[in-house]
Amino acid sequence: MTTLQPDREGRFRALYADAYADVLAFAQRRGHPSQAEDVVAEAFLVVWRRFEDAPRRRDDARAWVFGIVRHCLLNARRGQGRQDALEVRVASASRNEPGEPSAELIDLAAAWRRLRPAEQEVLALTVFEDLTSAQAARVLGISAATYRIRLMRARRALRGHLAPGAFLTELMEAQS
Amino acid sequence: MKSLRALDVATAPTFEQYERAATTLDRIVATPPDPPRRFAGRRTWMLIPAVAAAVAVVLAAAPWGGDGRAYATWTPVPVPLTSAETGLVGAACRDDMRIYKDLDLDRAELVLAERRGEYVAMVYRYDNPGSEASCLARNLPGTDDVDEVKTTASGSSGPFEKAPAGRFLEGALSVFPEGVSITEGAAGPGVAGLTIHTEGLSVQATVHNGRWVAWWPGRALVEDGNGEWRDVPRTYDVLLNDGRTIEDARPAR
Numbered sequence: 001m002t003t004l005q006p007d008r009e010g011r012f013r014a015l016y017a018d019a020y021a022d023v024l025a026f027a028q029r030r031g032h033p034s035q036a037e038d039v040v041a042e043a044f045l046v047v048w049r050r051f052e053d054a055p056r057r058r059d060d061a062r063a064w065v066f067g068i069v070r071h072c073l074l075n076a077r078r079g080q081g082r083q084d085a086l087e088v089r090v091a092s093a094s095r096n097e098p099g100e101p102s103a104e105l106i107d108l109a110a111a112w113r114r115l116r117p118a119e120q121e122v123l124a125l126t127v128f129e130d131l132t133s134a135q136a137a138r139v140l141g142i143s144a145a146t147y148r149i150r151l152m153r154a155r156r157a158l159r160g161h162l163a164p165g166a167f168l169t170e171l172m173e174a175q176s
Numbered sequence: 177m178k179s180l181r182a183l184d185v186a187t188a189p190t191f192e193q194y195e196r197a198a199t200t201l202d203r204i205v206a207t208p209p210d211p212p213r214r215f216a217g218r219r220t221w222m223l224i225p226a227v228a229a230a231v232a233v234v235l236a237a238a239p240w241g242g243d244g245r246a247y248a249t250w251t252p253v254p255v256p257l258t259s260a261e262t263g264l265v266g267a268a269c270r271d272d273m274r275i276y277k278d279l280d281l282d283r284a285e286l287v288l289a290e291r292r293g294e295y296v297a298m299v300y301r302y303d304n305p306g307s308e309a310s311c312l313a314r315n316l317p318g319t320d321d322v323d324e325v326k327t328t329a330s331g332s333s334g335p336f337e338k339a340p341a342g343r344f345l346e347g348a349l350s351v352f353p354e355g356v357s358i359t360e361g362a363a364g365p366g367v368a369g370l371t372i373h374t375e376g377l378s379v380q381a382t383v384h385n386g387r388w389v390a391w392w393p394g395r396a397l398v399e400d401g402n403g404e405w406r407d408v409p410r411t412y413d414v415l416l417n418d419g420r421t422i423e424d425a426r427p428a429r
Binding site: 013020021024025026033037040041044048053090091092104105108112123127137138140141142143145146 | 201
């Protein structure tokens with residue numbers, strides 16, 4: 001029988017409170033919105049049971065939880081055939097800017113959807129989850145060096161799907 | 177990249193979601209941890225399972241990856257790795273092992289490595305105190321892609337025991353959520369091979385320098401419904417250097 005450390009529950013509750021919104025967002029981007037809360041609950045149950053393994057640093061712990069959510073999502077989709085990567089959804093237009101979406105954003109959304117799920121995942125961890133290479137690599141179960149290579153390729157793929165313009169310039173600047 | 181952020185579909189939790197999250201949190205902390213891990217040795221620090229291991233309990237993922245294909249390339253007889261494969265997969269394994277705060281990766285040496293189809297198994301260890309970490313990762317031969325990295329680690333209070341001549345010892349045993357088991361141990365002088373029979377499989381272990389490792393797509397431990405874990409029956413055949421085979425051999429301890 002495992003003996004729980006006295007502060008274990010307190011530390012877990014702190015991580016839960018700190019990471020819940022980000023973890024829910026992670027699940028919303030990669031799964032059906034109606035199932036996001038269930039997946040997050042499932043993942044945090046895993047986190048609770050394996051809390052001794054949680055990194056102490058806040059951002060590392062958050063990335064660690066993302067990896068567990070990803071694993072839960074992939075496992076849940078096994079019935080649909082083998083999947084090694086999760087598709088990451090984006091909106092067709094900005095939620096923050098009222099009115100007609102700009103042509104550039106429409107093009108960007110279209111280019112994103114032409115990426116392979118593995119490319120979307122790699123980019124999303126940097127763009128949406130704001131993770132470092134080491135943290136993103138942990139989420140995907142690969143080395144940081146491999147992640148950086150895949151990130152470079154994914155950026156190149158997105159660039160290839162975009163017509164020349166301001167967004168292309170932005171992507172090139174982000175890569176440099 | 178900020179343009180991409182404008183297309184984010186995620187939304188901040190609503191008040192109702194936060195309420196449900198609070199209820200979920202209370203339900204979660206009321207459940208006990210119950211890792212399906214075991215180490216046949218003197219324990220001083222808790223067995224540290226991989227992140228993925230817990231999913232086995234939570235999701236009850238089916239053996240053979242649920243759709244029956246994930247480990248379809250598994251072979252009962254292992255093949256050794258090239259040095260390039262060892263470097264590639266080893267880096268990913270060691271990276272994943274950073275989560276184990278009691279494992280000193282600077283001291284951990286690769287002692288066993290093998291491939292069965294698309295999956296590679298590696299074992300790292302060091303003595304005083306005896307510590308070992310195992311890794312299972314997917315790597316298509318000939319590619320530099322490594323994913324599905326799963327690791328586990330355990331330790332004991334002193335140095336690892338050595339197996340007597342012609343005998344073997346069981347070491348760590350781990351069950352991953354996909355229904356995959358990996359186990360390792362010590363092989364005494366004169367032991368050339370070890371074969372594990374379980375659930376209709378005959379798994380030939382990799383034996384090298386007094387250690388052995390084997391893994392297979394099946395559960396070595398199953399829950400009995402009362403929160404206890406029991407062994408799925410398995411037997412061992414030991415092949416000696418002189419060509420003799422000891423069938424249904426028992427561990428030396």
